[in-house]
Amino acid sequence: MAGVLKNVAVVGATGAVGEEILKILEERNFPVGxxxxxxxxxxxxxxxSFRGDEYIVEELTHDSFEGIDIAIFSAGATRSVEFAPSAVDAGAVVIDNSSAFRMDSEIPLVVPEVNAHAISKHNGIIANPNCSTIQMVVALKPLHEAAKIKRIVVSTYQ
Structure with missing residues (x-):
């Protein structure tokens, strides 16, 4: 992906999801400054290690986001609630992978393959649904386009 370099922070970088986020940024050649x-x-x-360079993990603080364009949060709801507002105040757009903002009507809940247009409606924070929901709505979108699904009942046992 070519484009303007973006300064990126990954919150929860040492966890399994944080590690996967770094792999995806690398695989997709995201323009990280x-x-x-x-x-x-x-x-x-x-x-x-990221793109052949070694990076030292820093402790998350409210001052961690100065100069950051995109802050990807994957450290749980408690950390998101506490630190996402600081990231937004510093000028970053937050992409939150926790449950912290999923029920907030002011924050778009986005699955890019389904409703990418909703990204433009953010006020600094973009949330995503849980993993079961994401997979389900990606599969349901073409069915809905063909048959206009009115209702679906789902149970998950995580």
Whole structure:
């Protein structure tokens, strides 16, 4: 993906989801300028490789987002509620992978393959549904376009 370089912060960089986010940014050749890897004090100081360079994980603080364009949160709802507003205040767009903002009517709940247009309606934070919902709505979208699904009842056991 060519384009203007974006300064990116990954919150929860040492967790399984954070590691996967870094892999996807690398695989998709996302135009990363500065990369800031953030995690708990317990993980601060660890090194993570990205595009052949080593990055040192920093402790997440309210001041971590200065100069960041996109902050991807994958450290749980408590961390998102506490730190996402600081990221927005610093000028970043937050993409939150937790449950923190999923029920907030002011924050778009986005699955790009289904409703990418909703991204433009954000006020600094973009949320995504849980993993079961994402897979389901991607599969249901073409069915809905063909047959106009009126209702679906789903149970998941996670």
């Amino acid at each position: 500065e990369l800031k890897l953030l995690a708990s004090s317990r993980s601060a100081g660890e090194e993570i």
